[in-house]
């Protein structure tokens with residue numbers, strides 16, 4: 001049963017998902033205002049958010065960078081880059097090892113943009129050597145699109161090595177860093193990035209409502225007249241901000257107010273390095289705990305990110321994912337189903353306003369449910385030291 005919205009529980013469930021994520025109370029409270037989208041005060045907040053995003057990314061306008069905010073979820077941001085920045089005779093190479101790479105391919109199909117796909121299995125990172133060979137034999141390819149952390153599995157793709165290849169061949173690099181931006185440091189210049197897309201409800205820890213695209217200004221200005229969409233035209237969106245400080249169409253006002261607070265909290269935490277360190281501790285706490293329950297991650301440790309982890313279903317006759325999910329939800333923990341095509345997995349995200357102690361509680365709840373499902377702890381295993389959760 002869905003609880004009535006006017007009967008708030010004492011505490012929201014904790015989200016161990018790839019986004020939307022658990023947010024702080026102050027981020028939620030920042031939304032309790034009406035903001036006029038045309039008002040100078042609101043426009044000043046949007047301007048501050050754009051400045052702050054560039055700063056968080058380690059970029060500056062002086063060095064030729066811009067950031068464009070766009071209504072919609074992260075998918076809209078990636079689609080806007082394709083719709084705006086690929087010339088009429090352009091062609092895009094997509095590196096795919098999961099659902100988000102495949103989604104990028106679908107966007108190109110819909111936009112009728114020619115493309116090539118370099119696939120690797122879901123547990124294998126993108127292959128820079130294969131990209132090198134593809135770019136060498138296909139001069140029609142103008143752009144390369146890679147997914148930094150492929151959230152399907154939690155695998156980290158080698159954007160620095162890919163970027164070096166793209167640079168060497170003089171092509172343009174688009175990175176979907178939706179689930180990694182602000183959750184781990186990204187050196188745009190070292191990785192040779194031209195466009196990077198992320199969104200409000202991932203590691204900045206805001207709420208859904210818009211995506212943002214970092215771009216080399218000169219590259220974006222060169223895209224005049226190419227846009228295949230009105231609402232997804234990134235260059236027109238940039239011109240809108242520069243003309244009157246406004247989104248071209250109704251902005252997600254509440255989401256922007258929340259995002260401003262989320263950016264302030266990112267800075268208070270110590271910036272991206274400190275946030276990445278917390279997420280890493282979350283991930284380590286999860287792995288250590290899950291190992292005591294007999295779980296091992298789907299991915300090899302060398303390619304596993306600290307963003308999200310896929311675990312194969314346990315070898316337990318009484319296990320049902322649906323019951324497992326519902327029991328965890330009863331206890332206040334929301335996890336995520338698997339999305340892999342090659343294995344039955346569930347996923348646990350370690351991003352958002354969650355801390356190592358929360359991961360400890362989650363592992364304890366998983367232990368309790370496994371016991372209900374007939375699991376027997378290995379002989380000699382230490383009893384759980386976590387307090388009981390009712």
Ligand SMILES: *Cc1c(COP(=O)(O)O)cnc(C)c1O
Nearest residue numbers: 073074075100149151176178179
């Ligand atoms: C979350 C995510 C997206 C965007 O998904 P939306 O549902 O549109 O927000 C895109 N790519 C990756 C890698 C993601 O994790």
